[in-house]
Amino acid sequence: MDPRTSVGAPGRRRALALALAVALAASLVVALHPVAGHAAGATYVVKVDAKPPKGEMWDFMRFFPSSLAVHAGDTIRFEWNGVEGPHTATLVDARRAHHWRTVHQGKGGDYRLFVKDTTLGGDDHNLVINPQVAAPCGPPPSPTCSFDGTGVVNSGIQFSNPSDQPTFTVNVDPATPPGEYSVLCLLHPGMEMHLYVMPPGTKIQSPSQVLADAQAEIGHAKHVDGPAADAKVQRVRRQRMDDGHVHWWIHAGAVVGGVSADEFLDRTLRVHKGDRITVVGSMEIHNLTFPFTRSAARPFIATVCEQTGKDKPAQSPADCASPMDFRIDLNPNVTKATDSHVLSRHEVRNSGILIKPNPADGVSYPFRDHFTYKAKHVGRFHGLCNVHGPMMDIHIRVLP
Numbered sequence: 001m002d003p004r005t006s007v008g009a010p011g012r013r014r015a016l017a018l019a020l021a022v023a024l025a026a027s028l029v030v031a032l033h034p035v036a037g038h039a040a041g042a043t044y045v046v047k048v049d050a051k052p053p054k055g056e057m058w059d060f061m062r063f064f065p066s067s068l069a070v071h072a073g074d075t076i077r078f079e080w081n082g083v084e085g086p087h088t089a090t091l092v093d094a095r096r097a098h099h100w101r102t103v104h105q106g107k108g109g110d111y112r113l114f115v116k117d118t119t120l121g122g123d124d125h126n127l128v129i130n131p132q133v134a135a136p137c138g139p140p141p142s143p144t145c146s147f148d149g150t151g152v153v154n155s156g157i158q159f160s161n162p163s164d165q166p167t168f169t170v171n172v173d174p175a176t177p178p179g180e181y182s183v184l185c186l187l188h189p190g191m192e193m194h195l196y197v198m199p200p201g202t203k204i205q206s207p208s209q210v211l212a213d214a215q216a217e218i219g220h221a222k223h224v225d226g227p228a229a230d231a232k233v234q235r236v237r238r239q240r241m242d243d244g245h246v247h248w249w250i251h252a253g254a255v256v257g258g259v260s261a262d263e264f265l266d267r268t269l270r271v272h273k274g275d276r277i278t279v280v281g282s283m284e285i286h287n288l289t290f291p292f293t294r295s296a297a298r299p300f301i302a303t304v305c306e307q308t309g310k311d312k313p314a315q316s317p318a319d320c321a322s323p324m325d326f327r328i329d330l331n332p333n334v335t336k337a338t339d340s341h342v343l344s345r346h347e348v349r350n351s352g353i354l355i356k357p358n359p360a361d362g363v364s365y366p367f368r369d370h371f372t373y374k375a376k377h378v379g380r381f382h383g384l385c386n387v388h389g390p391m392m393d394i395h396i397r398v399l400p
């Protein structure tokens with residue numbers, strides 16, 4: 001549970017009592033089983049995300065290594081390692097991560113990514129990030145928590161930041177039953193790691209061997225998967241329509257091997273008046289908004305305190321009357337498509353959020369997977385993705 005949600009809330013005393021009981025129990029355990037005689041557990045590092053080559057807008061929706069064996073009593077330190085991408089590292093009591101997702105992140109699931117603020121007592125009808133997904137199990141940005149093989153232990157949403165990377169430390173409880181568990185990112189279906197808790201005495205890889213494996217996997221993702229995702233974005237499909245015009249199909253990003261190229265076509269797409277352009281989503285959320293200048297300043301999310309009427313901007317849960325009122329709102333001007341599909345240089349046009357989930361992941365999104373623009377006016381059109389910012393942009397030229 002998020003400790004922040006107990007502060008000042010009616011459940012505070014109960015939480016405090018529980019904490020005291022846990023502390024008491026822990027001291028008894030220590031008294032009964034003196035630490036001497038126990039070998040100190042090893043600490044394993046898992047890299048969350050990775051840095052792309054210079055100039056590339058790639059997110060690595062991966063844990064490195066992709067599978068890890070530990071003993072009960074060991075520690076796992078998740079180290080965010082990307083440029084700015086948000087992720088969670090979430091330990092769950094499930095052998096098959098996608099099965100867990102289907103149950104908990106499918107329609108109505110308790111860990112689904114987006115919820116209506118009205119389901120949380122709000123009155124704006126905005127979509128918000130599910131607080132259950134966002135909330136860390138301990139104080140951010142570097143929570144330390146314990147996993148005993150049951151329930152969910154969640155880092156909460158943490159953003160990569162090369163100058164101050166967050167970490168998430170998980171003590172694998174000495175009582176954890178040997179078995180197979182999963183670590184997953186609640187934001188990115190497919191971003192998963194197998195976690196094996198091995199019986200005591202079993203020989204497993206050392207932390208330095210694990211780190212070497214992780215580096216090798218990062219190298220492969222960087223040199224093979226990333227370029228493949230990038231190449232996929234550059235692919236354009238065209239189809240002659242009955243009226244003689246052309247229907248163009250372009251990608252809003254592409255994901256290969258868990259590496260998301262957050263880009264549109266590098267070159268200018270040249271089409272003719274009367275053509276159509278369908279933008280197809282990938283496994284990462286994007287939108288395509290025109291025109292560049294008027295759309296560039298639209299933030300995708302806003303952090304607020306929920307209150308009757310217009311919500312109050314906030315930096316953190318501490319800014320709210322109750323920390324439980326803290327919300328991460330999605331900007332409806334980004335998530336919702338405009339009624340008009342006609343490319344324009346003057347009026348804002350928006351595809352809404354596009355995502356094409358892998359059906360095998362069982363995750364449902366309140367968004368569409370494609371949007372079709374109509375080229376009715378001759379001219380040059382410059383668009384961008386509001387989720388990933390002005391670096392993810394596209395030029396379309398409509399010829400007579």
Ligand SMILES: [Cu+2]
Binds near residue numbers: 061087088185186187
């Ligand atoms: Cu992620």
